[in-house]
Amino acid sequence: MLTLTQALHDQIVAHARQDHPDEACGVVAGPEGTDRPERFIPMLNAARSPTFYEFDSTDLLKLYREMDDRDEEPVIVYHSHTATEAYPSRTDISYANEPGAHYVLVSTADTDGAGEFQFRSFRIVEGEVTEEEVKVVQAY
16 A cells, blocks of 8 residues: 655646646655655656656666665656556556556546546556555645
């Protein structure tokens, strides 16, 4: 189960809506070994695409060095789907290289009247996708 604060939930959703119609992407880092998302880090979708996201390699390297220095790890890796449901695509699954992370997908299809708003979390390990419950709390 993914537990995150209302504030983090709202920041992820706001970023997804702000970048629509392009996919938004980012990370929420937390202290190593805690599985507690704390620090919201919106990233630039280097692909600038409504159907694909890609972290800029320079930004990603900088982020991982920063997390290392702060004894953090990526607890949530998130991105949005702009026209489809919030479920990992084959490409999303192939790029999922953080087995300990929660992969959050937000569908912004509702902004265009194409569907309902969705905020879902998955574990993706060795190509296997498992949806998990999302619990939103006021504080930890």
